Structures are given as C-alpha cells and as structure tokens.
Amino acid sequence: MKPRRLCLLLAVLALALSGCGTKKSTAQPDPLLHAYDVEPDWSNPDHLFYLNYQQAQGKRIFYDKCVWCHADSTPAGPSNRSNLNPMPALANDGSALNSLSDDYLRNIITLGGSAVSKSAMMPPYGKTLTQDEIQAVIAFMRAIAQPPYQPPARPGPQYSTR
Amino acid sequence: MPAEEMGKASRKLRLAFAISSVVFVAVLAISPLKDYFAPWRQYKRAYARFANTRPDTKRLLADYHSGIDQIWIPELKVVDRCTTCHQGITQPSLMDASVPQPFRAHPSIPHHALDWGCVVCHRGQGLATEVREAHETTLGWEQPLLPTHFIQASCGVCHQSDIPETPQLNRGRQLLVDLNCFRCHRMNVSERIYVPPPDLSNIGHKASREWIYKWLKEPRTILDSDGNVVTNGYANEPRMPQFRLNDAELRDLSAFLSTRQNEPLGSHQIDPRIVAAWQKKPDVADQGETRFRQMFCTTCHAVAVTRAGQTQLIGGNIGPELTKIGSKVNEDWLIAWLRNPQSYFGYAQMPRYQWSDEDLYKVSRYIMTRLTDSDLLSDVPKMDPPTPAEIQAGKQLFVGKGCANCHGIQGIKAPKEFGPDLSAVGSKTVSELMFGDAKIPHTLVDYLRSKIENPTSVNTTAAMPQYHLKKEDVSALITALLSMTRRPDAPAFAKLVVRATPSKFQPAGQFGELYDRYKCYLCHQFNGYGGTLAPDLSFEGSRAQKAWVVSFLKNPQTLRPASTFRMPQFNFTDAEASTITDYLEMVMQSPQVNPNPDNSSKTSPELVALGKQLYEVKYQCQSCHTIGATGGYVGPNLSNLGSWMRPAWIAAWLKNPQALVPGTIEPRREFTDQEIQALSAFLMTLKQTPTSAKAGSAAGGSR
Incomplete structure (x- = not known):
C-alpha cells in the first residue's frame, strides 16, 4: 500500500512541477531577419551593417541628397567628391567624424558649412529636411562609421533609490 | 476492536492524514509559486532592477506596477500585453543598442505604439503572456511575429499607395507587376508603368521554330560565373520565366508558335536604291552601330559588353535586352517592327520612330550581323517542319501551361483564376499551407521564400514557372505578398486604409x-x-x-x-x-x-x-x-x-x-x-x- 501511495504522490508532484519548466529556443536567428535594412561596409562589402528603422530612413535620405559628395561611388556612377576642394569627408570616415558630436553634425547639416566656419560648398539643409530626417542621416552615418562609432559615455547614476 | 489496535489504526490514519496535508499544502503552493516565478514577472522585476542602474530611474519607474500591462484600443480591437515585458518601449532614454532587450525603446516611427498597439505591425499574439506564445507559432495561436526584415509589409496593409519610407515594399509591388504575377494570381496591384508581354498572334513572322524551342527551354542567354548579369544595380532578367518543359513539349509548343502568322507582315520594304547603294559597303554595320548609339536605343535596351573577362549589360531595362537579337529575328520582321511596332501588335510599347530608309537599313544591318551569337541555337535538335499533330498538341500546352495568361494570341482566351488567389496570402495560417517534403521551418515566410525560389520545392506538381531572382528581390516580393492581408474586422480599420490613387494622364x-x-x-x-x-x-x-x-x-x-x-x-x-x-x-x-x-x-x-x-x-x-x-x-x-x-x-x-x-x-x-x-x-x-x-x-x- 505504502509504496503505491508514494508513487502516486511523486507522480502528482512531478506532473505539477513539470508545468513550471520553460522551453528555451536554441536556434540562433539570422541577424538579417531582425534588421529593417542593411548597408555593406564601404571598405569591405562582405561585412554588413544591420540598420534599424531610423538608420534605414537615414540611408534613404543619404542616398538621395548626400551621396553625391560624401561617397566615392554614387548610384549614377562617378562621385563629385574628388571635384571639390576641400574634399568633403566620406560619410563612413570614423576617424574624422567620430569625434564630432551629434549637435555639431546637426548644425552643419542644418545651417551649412559656412555657419560653422567650414567650406560654403556644404549647403544648408534645414529648410529641405526636417530635424527628424537630419537626425536619421546622422544615425546612419554613425551606423556605418569605420572605425566604429562609440556613443559618448553616459553620465553615471546621479541618484539611486538604493 | 481492541483499544491498542484502535490506537495503532488511528496512528496510521494520522500519518496518512499528515502526509496528505503536506501534499495538499504543496499542491496549493504550486499555483502561487508558478505565478511568482512566471517569466513575465521575472522580466518585470528585472526591469525594476535595470531602471535602478539608470540616471532617470524615477521617470523609468513612473508607471511601474507589478501586474500585467496592456495597451487597449477598443476601436481597433487591440489588446496587446507586449508592454508587460517590453516595458521601456516609450522611454526615449532607452533607445540605444546598449540597453538589453526586452527593455529597449521603440525606434521613433511616425506611428506611436500607444496609439496603435504592437500586433497591428509586428503580428504575433497580443494577448499571450508567455514568451513563446507571444512570438512564435504554437498549436493554438498561429500568427508568429513578423521578422523585422519584412515589417514594411505591415505598412502596406493600410498604405496601399507607395510611400518613400518603405523601399522594399515598393520594390516588391513593382515586381509583382513587372514579373506578371498578377496575371495568374488574383491580387490587388495599383496601376504602374509596365511593359506587357508581347502578343504572339504573329510570332511566326518574327522567330524560327529553333529559336522558340531554345527560348522556351532557357530564356536566359547571358550569364556571368554567378549566373547573374547586372546592369546599374538592376538585374536585367528576362521577364519570361523558365517552364519545366521536356523535349516533346518543347517541340509541340515551338511547332504551334512558329506557325502563328495570322496577319501578313506590315510594310517592310526599304527603297531598293538605298539597299543597292549600301549593300556592298563594308562599313554599313559600323555605321549602323554608330546610329544605334546616337539614337540612344540603349536608354531602353541593354546590350552586353565583355570587358576584361567580365560581362556587363550596358543600357536600360524598359525594353528587352538585345545582345543576341540578330540570331532571333527575321530581318523582314525587324524592319517592319522598327517602322511601326504597333502594326505587329497594337499595345506594343516601343515608340514609332521617324526613320529615313538609309538609317533603317544601316541599323537593321548592324542588328542582324553584330548582335548575334552563332552558337545560340547549337544545342537545339534538328526538327522537321511542324506536323498538324504537333501544332494541335502545342495549342493544348499553350492553354494548359497558362501561356495565354500573359501573352495575347488570336483564338485563345486567357483562363480565369489560373493560379491560387493571393489577395489575402499575408493572413494565411501555417495549417493552410502545404509544405510537402520541403525541409524548411513551417512558417509563412519560409513557405513563400521556398515557393518563389523554387516552385516545386513545396509542391512537385506546381504549375508555377521558375524565376531567377536576386535575394533582395525575393525579400521584396515576400514583403509585398505579406502586405496583402484580410482586413482586421474592426470597422475603424476601413477608415485607416490609405487607398492607392490611380492617376492616368491621357491627353487628347x-x-x-x-x-x-x-x-x-x-x-x-x-x-x-x-x-x-x-x-x-x-x-x-x-x-x-x-x-x-x-x-x-x-x-x-x-x-x-x-x-x-x-x-x-x-x-x-x-x-x-x-x-x-x-x-x-x-x-x-x-x-x-x-x-x-x-x-x-x-x-x-x-x-x-x-x-x-x-x-x-x-x-x-x-x-x-x-x-x-x-x-x-x-x-x-x-x-x-x-x-x-x-x-x-x-x-x-x-x-x-x-x-x-x-x-x-x-x-x-x-x-x-x-x-x-x-x-x-x-x-x-x-x-x-x-x-x-x-x-x-x-x-x-x-x-
């Protein structure tokens, strides 16, 4: 009688506890499936940058308005970049752009080169693009930067509940 | 019963009672314990701990409570509990990639999550409170999360005209038209500029039986080592897909088509004096090439150029690619076509140029002698003149294979509802799909990809022909197909649909x-x-x-x-x-x-x-x-x-x-x-x- 009862008890417990288990999926998802868009690394086409919505909108605007002077090849063929003096920075040139803050980039895009004492060849886009669009372009440039862009260190917790 | 036996029995009884009480308490405790250790509660506690490490803890925890969160929008029938775990989606300070999931903020998009809920765009199950049930296909809940790569499909559910924010969806919709998908499958496609497939009522004037045999077998004639030819970023793929036809079928169809000569060829005479004057000149084809380039035929037609071992198509893709056209067409047909394309078939999209006889002669000589490939038809078997039996069998094949869905031809009507109805394919559940023996994950996305890349992979008897598409184009097509859904039954949705506004400019x-x-x-x-x-x-x-x-x-x-x-x-x-x-x-x-x-x-x-x-x-x-x-x-x-x-x-x-x-x-x-x-x-x-x-x-x- 006793062992049978014990068996029953264990079975009930096992049944009850089995419900607590959670299944974990082990398959690694393809990163492409979780990206809104991709952009190949300009210096290494086999390496892809995965873009979120904002960066992808930035890419679209970049390839419409900016690519002509800030890349070495364009959808129409050759670039206008080598034609200009001073030569504009490549949009993925991390060594030149990573040290510039988002605010600085927003200013030069909005107000043009002459507003920040740079070449007047860079026209202002503040009346052509919205601030969201300009921010998206900056997000795209940050995403494709080589060497990679590191956002400035976040200020540490100023207050804590513990 | 003796007293001591009574005492023995009652001890036994007490023991049993004690054990069953413990079991009872344990069973009672399981439910609250299970609830306490539920994954969503763990995420809630983890979020509170995480928020405490951030500088703006107060704001992050302003709406925090220990229960289930949900977005409830009655008019859209939205009840989404996703924010129970994804607690930071509306916190701008949690936007950057260093924030661990599921706490990261939603990227800023034109529609705010609190106004629309999550499932409207991401699909999945809004009511579920378990990770797997919310995100994946389970027995009871069949709509899995839409991978972000195809998320533009959800924009397309309401935005039926193209918007600039969804390039992949727009490309997919264009491909559904360009590749003539809509001619076999029922679907809603908005009006687009499109060059329809040619009418074949008089194809017998244009091409030989051998060429038709070759074309039906393998429409792609220019390939690089990867099997692609690329021009200016667009694959210049013939819009004609590949049908899986055996030798007998190819013979029958080519017999039927090569005998289609319903109407006599239009005017194709070139002034004999011009021909006599130019015939003997050795550079007539060179001059024709110069004229071909000066007239910018390449704005619409591509021609392959091989430089340093690399084959590249130079030119546009509005009209067909012409690299080997001289081995295809009959010279009389070519001249008649160039003079007046609409006399060959009325809806031809090639402009009717003003030609001088001299230019027409030079250009036609260039096309017939330089845009050729002597090996093009070398693997086509010798064929005798078509027999009536072959022609009859070819006609049946033309109907049976659905050729008439794309190509007009005199005397044959396009069959209705030839392919499956795709007007709500984006709402198909996994149980409605037949995967056959395909070794692919059982999801709608994988089904569509497999079907587009190789129609026989999921159904060995599929009638759908084989297209050769780039990976990006397959993704674009999947996106466009997923955007075609059954309308959610909330009446408010009907008002949200931004309809495509067909506009036709037709001056008189x-x-x-x-x-x-x-x-x-x-x-x-x-x-x-x-x-x-x-x-x-x-x-x-x-x-x-x-x-x-x-x-x-x-x-x-x-x-x-x-x-x-x-x-x-x-x-x-x-x-x-x-x-x-x-x-x-x-x-x-x-x-x-x-x-x-x-x-x-x-x-x-x-x-x-x-x-x-x-x-x-x-x-x-x-x-x-x-x-x-x-x-x-x-x-x-x-x-x-x-x-x-x-x-x-x-x-x-x-x-x-x-x-x-x-x-x-x-x-x-x-x-x-x-x-x-x-x-x-x-x-x-x-x-x-x-x-x-x-x-x-x-x-x-x-x-």
Missing part, C-alpha cells in the same frame, strides 16, 4: 497622338503619371523657353557624361516638335510661376556682378553646377541657362525648389529677394551660341 488631340506614338510616359512624369527615368514634365511649360524645347526635341543632348540614359533621337518633324512645344507651353504650367513674366524685372551690370559674386563666393553654387568647363556635376550644367529657362521659373525655383519639383535634391536656401534678383540676372546672362550649344539639357533639368 494632336499632342495625344504624339504622346501615344512616342510613349513619352514611359520615361517622363505628367501630373503624377509616368516613368521616373527622365525629368518630370508637369511644369515644363513654366520652366523652359519655347525655342529651347524645339531645339532640344530636334537634337536631345545631355550634360551628364556619367549617365548612360539619354532621350532617344526620335527624329521629330518640325510640325511634331511645334505641336509638342505648344502643348507643353499651354498646359504643363505651374500655378507657382508667373506666366506673364514681369517686364519690369530689372537687370543691370551691377546686379549681374552681384549675382556672379553670390554664385561664386557666398553660396559657392559651383560645387554642384558647371558653367563652361568648371564646376561640379551634381546639378545640371548651367552654361546655357539663359537660353533654356524662363526667368520667372528661376526666381520661383530659387525661392523654393521643392514647391516646383517635390523631392528635388537642390536644397532650399534662405535667399533675400534682392539676392534672388541678382542671381537670376546673372544666370540669365549664361548663353551659348546655338552652333556650340551642346550643353542644353533636360536630363538634368529636375534634379
């Missing part, structure tokens, strides 16, 4: 005839209708001077040396050029531009000098525009602007370019009225003498 009268004849709309936009290859002509009457339009039509030039696309040389007659110019001037006007230019608009040497200084120093327009030999080549060449554009247009353009041509890349600046006057005065002095006028361009006009 003499201009209408020319517009149809030269197919202007294939490249140019007219009031929102037409192609995007060439500048929008909606406001051309406000922009260009009359004399310039006439001279451009007679001799179209471009200033963009990089561009392979130029307006073809149509050889307009004087009367045609003047009809077109008059129409553009009278009708294609912008309300933003004063049609009666102010005669008092002053110009003086001082104003011109000021304008020149503004152009060169203050605004440095030369970074994008060329005058003479110097400047950039982003915008159009301005060397001849004074003879090209109207002063009122220039002033309006400088004030606000996007108001005239939405989306133009010329940035809008804050010029003062005086600066605009000075710049206009300066720009209007830029003129080239007509003999050297090579720079006047329309190709660069809008951008």
Whole structure:
C-alpha cells in the first residue's frame, strides 16, 4: 500500500512541477531577419551593417541628397567628391567624424558649412529636411562609421533609490 | 476492536492524514509559486532592477506596477500585453543598442505604439503572456511575429499607395507587376508603368521554330560565373520565366508558335536604291552601330559588353535586352517592327520612330550581323517542319501551361483564376499551407521564400514557372505578398486604409497622338503619371523657353557624361516638335510661376556682378553646377541657362525648389529677394551660341 501511495504522490508532484519548466529556443536567428535594412561596409562589402528603422530612413535620405559628395561611388556612377576642394569627408570616415558630436553634425547639416566656419560648398539643409530626417542621416552615418562609432559615455547614476 | 489496535489504526490514519496535508499544502503552493516565478514577472522585476542602474530611474519607474500591462484600443480591437515585458518601449532614454532587450525603446516611427498597439505591425499574439506564445507559432495561436526584415509589409496593409519610407515594399509591388504575377494570381496591384508581354498572334513572322524551342527551354542567354548579369544595380532578367518543359513539349509548343502568322507582315520594304547603294559597303554595320548609339536605343535596351573577362549589360531595362537579337529575328520582321511596332501588335510599347530608309537599313544591318551569337541555337535538335499533330498538341500546352495568361494570341482566351488567389496570402495560417517534403521551418515566410525560389520545392506538381531572382528581390516580393492581408474586422480599420490613387494622364488631340506614338510616359512624369527615368514634365511649360524645347526635341543632348540614359533621337518633324512645344507651353504650367513674366524685372551690370559674386563666393553654387568647363556635376550644367529657362521659373525655383519639383535634391536656401534678383540676372546672362550649344539639357533639368 505504502509504496503505491508514494508513487502516486511523486507522480502528482512531478506532473505539477513539470508545468513550471520553460522551453528555451536554441536556434540562433539570422541577424538579417531582425534588421529593417542593411548597408555593406564601404571598405569591405562582405561585412554588413544591420540598420534599424531610423538608420534605414537615414540611408534613404543619404542616398538621395548626400551621396553625391560624401561617397566615392554614387548610384549614377562617378562621385563629385574628388571635384571639390576641400574634399568633403566620406560619410563612413570614423576617424574624422567620430569625434564630432551629434549637435555639431546637426548644425552643419542644418545651417551649412559656412555657419560653422567650414567650406560654403556644404549647403544648408534645414529648410529641405526636417530635424527628424537630419537626425536619421546622422544615425546612419554613425551606423556605418569605420572605425566604429562609440556613443559618448553616459553620465553615471546621479541618484539611486538604493 | 481492541483499544491498542484502535490506537495503532488511528496512528496510521494520522500519518496518512499528515502526509496528505503536506501534499495538499504543496499542491496549493504550486499555483502561487508558478505565478511568482512566471517569466513575465521575472522580466518585470528585472526591469525594476535595470531602471535602478539608470540616471532617470524615477521617470523609468513612473508607471511601474507589478501586474500585467496592456495597451487597449477598443476601436481597433487591440489588446496587446507586449508592454508587460517590453516595458521601456516609450522611454526615449532607452533607445540605444546598449540597453538589453526586452527593455529597449521603440525606434521613433511616425506611428506611436500607444496609439496603435504592437500586433497591428509586428503580428504575433497580443494577448499571450508567455514568451513563446507571444512570438512564435504554437498549436493554438498561429500568427508568429513578423521578422523585422519584412515589417514594411505591415505598412502596406493600410498604405496601399507607395510611400518613400518603405523601399522594399515598393520594390516588391513593382515586381509583382513587372514579373506578371498578377496575371495568374488574383491580387490587388495599383496601376504602374509596365511593359506587357508581347502578343504572339504573329510570332511566326518574327522567330524560327529553333529559336522558340531554345527560348522556351532557357530564356536566359547571358550569364556571368554567378549566373547573374547586372546592369546599374538592376538585374536585367528576362521577364519570361523558365517552364519545366521536356523535349516533346518543347517541340509541340515551338511547332504551334512558329506557325502563328495570322496577319501578313506590315510594310517592310526599304527603297531598293538605298539597299543597292549600301549593300556592298563594308562599313554599313559600323555605321549602323554608330546610329544605334546616337539614337540612344540603349536608354531602353541593354546590350552586353565583355570587358576584361567580365560581362556587363550596358543600357536600360524598359525594353528587352538585345545582345543576341540578330540570331532571333527575321530581318523582314525587324524592319517592319522598327517602322511601326504597333502594326505587329497594337499595345506594343516601343515608340514609332521617324526613320529615313538609309538609317533603317544601316541599323537593321548592324542588328542582324553584330548582335548575334552563332552558337545560340547549337544545342537545339534538328526538327522537321511542324506536323498538324504537333501544332494541335502545342495549342493544348499553350492553354494548359497558362501561356495565354500573359501573352495575347488570336483564338485563345486567357483562363480565369489560373493560379491560387493571393489577395489575402499575408493572413494565411501555417495549417493552410502545404509544405510537402520541403525541409524548411513551417512558417509563412519560409513557405513563400521556398515557393518563389523554387516552385516545386513545396509542391512537385506546381504549375508555377521558375524565376531567377536576386535575394533582395525575393525579400521584396515576400514583403509585398505579406502586405496583402484580410482586413482586421474592426470597422475603424476601413477608415485607416490609405487607398492607392490611380492617376492616368491621357491627353487628347494632336499632342495625344504624339504622346501615344512616342510613349513619352514611359520615361517622363505628367501630373503624377509616368516613368521616373527622365525629368518630370508637369511644369515644363513654366520652366523652359519655347525655342529651347524645339531645339532640344530636334537634337536631345545631355550634360551628364556619367549617365548612360539619354532621350532617344526620335527624329521629330518640325510640325511634331511645334505641336509638342505648344502643348507643353499651354498646359504643363505651374500655378507657382508667373506666366506673364514681369517686364519690369530689372537687370543691370551691377546686379549681374552681384549675382556672379553670390554664385561664386557666398553660396559657392559651383560645387554642384558647371558653367563652361568648371564646376561640379551634381546639378545640371548651367552654361546655357539663359537660353533654356524662363526667368520667372528661376526666381520661383530659387525661392523654393521643392514647391516646383517635390523631392528635388537642390536644397532650399534662405535667399533675400534682392539676392534672388541678382542671381537670376546673372544666370540669365549664361548663353551659348546655338552652333556650340551642346550643353542644353533636360536630363538634368529636375534634379
């Protein structure tokens, strides 16, 4: 009688506890499936940058308005970049752009080169693009930067509940 | 019963009672314990711990409570509990990638999550409170999360006309039309510029039985080592897919098609004197090639060029690729076609050019002798003249394989509902799909990918032919297909749908005839209708001077040396050029531009000098525009602007370019009225003498 009862008890417990288990999926998802868009690394086409919505909108605007002077090849063929003096920075040139803050980039895009004492060849886009669009372009440039862009260190917790 | 036995029994009973009490308490405890350790509660506690490490803890925890969170929007029937775990989605400070999931903020998009819920876009199960049930397909809940790669499909559920934010969806919708998917499958496609497949009622005049055999077997004839040919980023894939036909079927179909000669060939005689004069000249094909290039046939037709071992197609993809066309067509047919494409079949999209017999002879000789491949038909078996039995069997195949869905042919009606209805394919559940023996994950996305890449992978008897598509194009097609869903049954959704607004620009009268004849709309936009290859002509009457339009039509030039696309040389007659110019001037006007230019608009040497200084120093327009030999080549060449554009247009353009041509890349600046006057005065002095006028361009006009 006793062992049978014990068996029953264990079975009930096992049944009850089995419900607590959670299944974990082990398959690694393809990163492409979780990206809104991709952009190949300009210096290494086999390496892809995965873009979120904002960066992808930035890419679209970049390839419409900016690519002509800030890349070495364009959808129409050759670039206008080598034609200009001073030569504009490549949009993925991390060594030149990573040290510039988002605010600085927003200013030069909005107000043009002459507003920040740079070449007047860079026209202002503040009346052509919205601030969201300009921010998206900056997000795209940050995403494709080589060497990679590191956002400035976040200020540490100023207050804590513990 | 003796007392001690009673005591023994009661001890046993007490023990049993004690054990069962413990079990009872344990069982009772399981439920609250299970609840306490539920994954969503763990995520809630983890979020609180995480928020405490952030500088803005107070704000992050402002709405925090220990229960289930949900977004409830009755009018959309949205009850989404996703925010129970994804607690930071509305916190702007949690946007960056260093924030661990599931706490990261939602990227900023035009629709706020609290107004729309999550499932409307991401699909999955809003009511579920377990990770797997919310995200994946389970037995009871069949709609898995839509991978972000295809998320634009959800935009397309409501936005039925293309929006710039969804390039992948737009491309997919274009492909559904270009690849003729909509001709076999029922689906909603919006009106697009599209070159329909040819009518085959007279194909027997055009191509031989051997060529038809080869084409049906393998429509792709130019391949590089990867099996692709790429031109300017677009694969120049023949729109004809590959059908899985065996030798007997190929013989029957080619027999049937090669005997289709319902009507006699149109006029194809070239003046015998011209033929006699040119026949013996050794360079007739070379001259034909020069003419072919001068006329810019390559704006619509690509031709393969092999350089340094790499095969590349140069040219557009509006018309078919022509590299081996000389091995396909019959010369009499070619001449008749070039003279009048619409006489071969009425809806042909090739413009009807004005040819001189001499040019026609030269170009046809070039096509027939240089655009050839002697090996093209070498693997086609020898065939005897078609027998009536073969022709009859071929006719049955033509119907059975669905050829008539795309190709018109006299005497055969297109079968209705040939392929499965795809108008709600995006709502299909996994249990509605037949995966066959395919070793693929059982999801709708994987099913569609497998089906598009190889139709027989999920159904060995599939009638769907084989397309050869690039990976990006497959993704684009999947996105467009997933966007076709059953409407959610909330009535509020019906109001949200942004319908495609079909717009057709179909002028009448003499201009209408020319517009149809030269197919202007294939490249140019007219009031929102037409192609995007060439500048929008909606406001051309406000922009260009009359004399310039006439001279451009007679001799179209471009200033963009990089561009392979130029307006073809149509050889307009004087009367045609003047009809077109008059129409553009009278009708294609912008309300933003004063049609009666102010005669008092002053110009003086001082104003011109000021304008020149503004152009060169203050605004440095030369970074994008060329005058003479110097400047950039982003915008159009301005060397001849004074003879090209109207002063009122220039002033309006400088004030606000996007108001005239939405989306133009010329940035809008804050010029003062005086600066605009000075710049206009300066720009209007830029003129080239007509003999050297090579720079006047329309190709660069809008951008």
